[in-house]
Amino acid sequence: MNRIYALIIALMMSLILPPMALALDKVRLITNWRAEAEHGGFYQAIMDGTYARYGILVELQQGGPQLNSQILLAAGRVDFALGSNSMQIFEAVRQNAPIVAVAGIFQFEPIALMSHPGEGLDHFEDLTKANAYVSSSFLVSAWRWLKSAHGFRDEKVRTYTFNSAPFIADKKSIQQAYLTSEPYAIETQGGFKPNIFRLIDYGYDSYGTTIETRADLIEKNPDLVQRFVDASIIGWYHYLHGDNAAANAAIKRDNPEMTDGQLAYSIASIREHGIIDSGDAVNQGIGAMNDARFAAYYKKMVDVGVLPAGIDYKKGYTLRFIGKKVGLQPASGQ
DSSP: HHHHHHHHHHHHHHHHGGGGGGGGGEEEEEEESSSSSSGHHHHHHHHHHHHHTTTTTEEEEEEOOOOOOOHHHHHSSSSSEEEEOOOOOOHHHHTTEEEEEEEESSOOOOOEEEEETSOOSSSSEEEEGEEEEEEEHHHHHHHHHHHHHHOOOOGGGGEEEEEOOHHHHOOOOEEEEETTTHHHIIIIIIOOOOOOEEEEGGGGOEEEEEEEEHHHHHHOOOOHHHHHHHHHHHHHHHHHOOHHHHHHHHOOOOOOOOOOOHHHHHHHHHHHHTTSSSSSHHHHHBBBHHHHHHHHHHHHHHTSSSSTOOOGGGGBBBOOOSSSSSTTSSSOOO
C-alpha cells in the first residue's frame, strides 16, 4: 500500500512541479555584437526565467568586432548564434558551413542611409550625388545593390569606421546607419535629427538578427531547438511589452559602455519601425520567415554579382520552428 501511495505522490509531483525543477539543457548562445537592446529579448528570457521554464540553461556570450560567431558555431564552440542578415545565411551555404537559420527575429535588416536636412539631400533620389560613408561589409552587400538598383557610384565612397564625426562635419555627405543606433549618435553628438531612408522601403528585403544553429543539432535534438526558439520569442515579447529593467541591467553589466539613453532610443526605434512585429510576424508570430522573401533577396544578390547563381540557398534556413503564432501574445504562464 505504501508503495502505491509513493507512486501516486511521485506522479502528482511530476505534474505540479515546474519544468525548471527538472534538469535543464545547457546551451551556449553568442550574439552578433556587444550587448545592446537589439539583443534584449534573449537577455529578457534569461532574467525573467523564460528559458528555465522551457527547460534550458543559457550561457550567453556577447559578440564583437574580433569574434566571428558563425565560425564558433560551425566549430561547435557554441550551440546557437545570432546572425546579422540574409547575406550571412547564403554565404554560409556557399562555404558549405553546417549552419541553419531557424528564426528571423528582425523582420527586416534595420539598415538605412542618413543625410543632413536642408542640404539638398532630403529625397532618396538626391543621395547618389553625395559622398557616402559606408563600412567594408556594407560595401560588398547593400552598396552593390544600391549601385545596381538606384545608381549610386563607387567614386563617392568614403570609409566609415563607426565614427560619425566625418559625416557630421560634411553636410553634403550621407552615411550608413542602423536604425536603432547611429541616428541617436547623430542627435546627441551632432545636435540635429538626420533624414533617414530605410533600405527596406526601397527594395532591400534582407532579414535581420536571425537565430542560427548547426544542422546536426536540428537532426539530433529538434525539441531543444524548438524550445530555444519559442523561449527566445517569448523573451522578445516580454522585453518589448513588459518589465525589461532586469534585462537592461544585464546588458549594461556585460557592456559597461551602454547607456540608459541609448537603450531607451533603441527600444523605441524597434517599436516605431516595427522591426520585430511587422510583416509575417503580425499573423504568424515573432521570428517568422518565408521562402518568397529569401528567393527575392537571393535573386537580387545574384543579379548584382554578390552571389553566384545555382547555390542551394534553401539549405541555409528552415521554416520548421517558426510560424506557430508564438509571440503574438504570451500564453498563460509564459
